[in-house]
Amino acid sequence: MEHLSTEALARLVDNAPEPSESEHLAECMVCASGLQALRLQTEQLGSLPEILPPLGDWEVLEARLRSDGLVRDRGVLQRVGLARTPGWMKVAASAVLFLTGIGVGSVVGFSTPGQEGSPRLPDIAFASAETVEDAATAVRIAEQNYVNALTRYSQLMDRDAPGSSQADQSGRMAALEYLFAATQAAVRQAPADQFLNGLLAATRAEREATLSRISTRQDNWF
Amino acid sequence: MTEIQLIREACEGDSRAIRKLYDRYAPRVYAVVRRIAGDDDLAQDYAQEAWIRAIRALPNFRGDARFSTWLHRIAVNSALQAIRKTETRRKRESPMPEQLAAVSGSSDALLQRKLQRALDTLPEGMRRVLILHDVEGYTHDDIGDALGVTSGTSKSQLFKARAKMRSILASVGSDTKETGAEAWSI
Numbered sequence: 001m002e003h004l005s006t007e008a009l010a011r012l013v014d015n016a017p018e019p020s021e022s023e024h025l026a027e028c029m030v031c032a033s034g035l036q037a038l039r040l041q042t043e044q045l046g047s048l049p050e051i052l053p054p055l056g057d058w059e060v061l062e063a064r065l066r067s068d069g070l071v072r073d074r075g076v077l078q079r080v081g082l083a084r085t086p087g088w089m090k091v092a093a094s095a096v097l098f099l100t101g102i103g104v105g106s107v108v109g110f111s112t113p114g115q116e117g118s119p120r121l122p123d124i125a126f127a128s129a130e131t132v133e134d135a136a137t138a139v140r141i142a143e144q145n146y147v148n149a150l151t152r153y154s155q156l157m158d159r160d161a162p163g164s165s166q167a168d169q170s171g172r173m174a175a176l177e178y179l180f181a182a183t184q185a186a187v188r189q190a191p192a193d194q195f196l197n198g199l200l201a202a203t204r205a206e207r208e209a210t211l212s213r214i215s216t217r218q219d220n221w222f
Numbered sequence: 223m224t225e226i227q228l229i230r231e232a233c234e235g236d237s238r239a240i241r242k243l244y245d246r247y248a249p250r251v252y253a254v255v256r257r258i259a260g261d262d263d264l265a266q267d268y269a270q271e272a273w274i275r276a277i278r279a280l281p282n283f284r285g286d287a288r289f290s291t292w293l294h295r296i297a298v299n300s301a302l303q304a305i306r307k308t309e310t311r312r313k314r315e316s317p318m319p320e321q322l323a324a325v326s327g328s329s330d331a332l333l334q335r336k337l338q339r340a341l342d343t344l345p346e347g348m349r350r351v352l353i354l355h356d357v358e359g360y361t362h363d364d365i366g367d368a369l370g371v372t373s374g375t376s377k378s379q380l381f382k383a384r385a386k387m388r389s390i391l392a393s394v395g396s397d398t399k400e401t402g403a404e405a406w407s408i
Contacts, residue, residue, distance in 0.1 A: 044337055
């Protein structure tokens with residue numbers, strides 16, 4: 001008896017056998033089991049599992065995506081959830097944030113003692129922003145000014161507050177240390193992010209100011 | 223976040239969205255290119271290339287097909303194209319080896335390891351057709367399009383590949399039976 005070739009059996013995994021092949025398979029256990037093994041092999045191939053990529057694959061890919069300009073860090077619009085809003089809403093939001101920054105800056109004052117009443121204006125004025133990107137830059141500057149203003153406000157309030165104790169200052173210092181470390185880590189993740197850099201600068205300044213106040217009080221006490 | 227939202231964010235270059243898509247589909251992409259490549263080092267290069275292409279092509283994804291299907295096609299085409307380039311270079315530089323070296327098994331399951339090793343030792347043309355048809359579920363027309371051959375050629379290659387695979391598994395099984403090592407036959 002002549003057996004069916006393995007290729008012929010492989011064809012029968014998908015296709016119906018010719019009558020002569022059917023007759024042969026009915027009589028020949030060798031070919032029938034060969035066909036059964038091929039069916040099983042095909043079934044097993046179809047259920048092969050997914051394979052995890054090697055460790056570090058994402059980091060390599062991310063670096064390539066960045067070098068190809070296909071990835072960018074989340075900007076302020078994404079962070080505040082404005083990335084998908086229409087252009088006019090972005091402009092409106094930018095205006096509100098910008099004016100808030102200027103307003104707070106004017107009230108609290110960014111000026112040094114020799115420049116009373118002349119708050120520092122941002123380098124990119126909102127009125128001249130012609131694109132959403134320019135407006136976003138203005139927003140970042142406004143945010144930074146806002147943080148600076150708030151810090152200054154806090155400094156003034158703290159300086160003038162009669163009841164701020166040494167314990168309060170120490171607790172504040174610990175909180176600032178934590179904030180500084182967190183912001184520093186965030187800047188390491190996104191070194192070009194203006195908002196984070198501004199926050200880091202403000203936190204650092206506030207931490208040093210608090211440290212200075214604590215040491216002054218200790219000096220005075222002694 | 224839904225997949226559509228993720229895709230939209232990834233389209234705009236949001237690294238977190240791209241990372242989420244990667245986490246979701248990297249094992250599938252890697253599996254298909256690994257099997258086509260028959261080699262771990264090549265597979266990593268092919269998978270990276272597939273992702274770069276996919277991210278670059280994201281703005282063209284219209285959602286007619288499922289994202290996984292679309293990405294899978296890109297991965298297959300990318301791997302096949304990379305292999306063609308490699309083959310051309312090999313042909314120019316030196317005679318092409320008949321088979322890619324078998325890689326060490328990464329799966330815990332003995333059966334899967336046996337199948338993977340057998341796949342890796344198949345001649346490349348046969349392996350591609352067998353993987354696309356029996357593993358990935360492509361039709362012969364799809365395979366014809368992807369490989370630039372007729373569907374008849376694809377069928378004929380498939381039957382040869384199945385037979386060769388069977389023969390590899392059987393021969394390894396008989397070798398290992400003699401030495402008392404792991405059983406290879408399915």
